[in-house]
Amino acid sequence: MTLKQLQARLRRIAEVQMAQDPAHDIAHLDRVWVNAHRIARDENQDDPTRASLRVLIAGAYLHDLVNLPKDHPQRETASRLSAEKSESILGDLGYSPEEITAAQHVIEAHSFSAGLPAKSLEALILRDADRLDALGAVGIARTFMVAGTIDRPLCDADDPFAANRPLDDQTWSIDHWHLKLLKLPGDMATNKGRKIARKRARLMLAYLRQLAKEMDTELPDHWAELLQ
Numbered sequence: 001m002t003l004k005q006l007q008a009r010l011r012r013i014a015e016v017q018m019a020q021d022p023a024h025d026i027a028h029l030d031r032v033w034v035n036a037h038r039i040a041r042d043e044n045q046d047d048p049t050r051a052s053l054r055v056l057i058a059g060a061y062l063h064d065l066v067n068l069p070k071d072h073p074q075r076e077t078a079s080r081l082s083a084e085k086s087e088s089i090l091g092d093l094g095y096s097p098e099e100i101t102a103a104q105h106v107i108e109a110h111s112f113s114a115g116l117p118a119k120s121l122e123a124l125i126l127r128d129a130d131r132l133d134a135l136g137a138v139g140i141a142r143t144f145m146v147a148g149t150i151d152r153p154l155c156d157a158d159d160p161f162a163a164n165r166p167l168d169d170q171t172w173s174i175d176h177w178h179l180k181l182l183k184l185p186g187d188m189a190t191n192k193g194r195k196i197a198r199k200r201a202r203l204m205l206a207y208l209r210q211l212a213k214e215m216d217t218e219l220p221d222h223w224a225e226l227l228q
Helices: 003-019 024-043 052-063 075-092 098-108 121-132 136-149 173-179 181-187 191-215 223-226
Strands: none
Touching: 003 052, 024 052, 024 121, 024 191, 052 075, 052 098, 052 121, 052 181, 075 098, 098 121, 121 191, 136 173, 136 191, 173 181, 173 191, 173 223, 181 191, 181 223, 191 223
């Protein structure tokens, strides 16, 4: 089975079996695969087989197979449940036992909430690829799609950018950028992932500066310091 054929099969499985929401849909899985493939090409320049594309494409399309909302009390279990559910799927697609084990680790270790260490190159690549989709233009859109889904306001009207209050991303959507998203470039494991992440984070910072202008205020320095 070619990689293109495998993608079509995995994509169809995800369409049918994954509980989709506005920020975790088939388009998200497609983007994660594009990111992972791009990073893998960079990592595989000297050795085309260093990172297994079969394992990566399985991780890209099955990592959110069990998709729990951001505010779900058992959110951290979603990646483990997705990994367990993927076993029979990958077996039916002709994956070897070794490939299935590798793909399950990629799926389980991708999650920020689970906090598990990535122990393979494929797991590092998939984690970077998934986190890249939280940054840049699409990251901005996904932030507000998630906020709308869980009814979380944009910001504190009295202090929108936490100049004189503690950051609280359980209450205000924009605070999540400071507490997590704009720190992602520094957490990237691959050189290519880090380069793309920094570019996308700078776009988000430019958006925040424009947002501050439209709110007739200024963006505090502690936001820009995250990217230094």
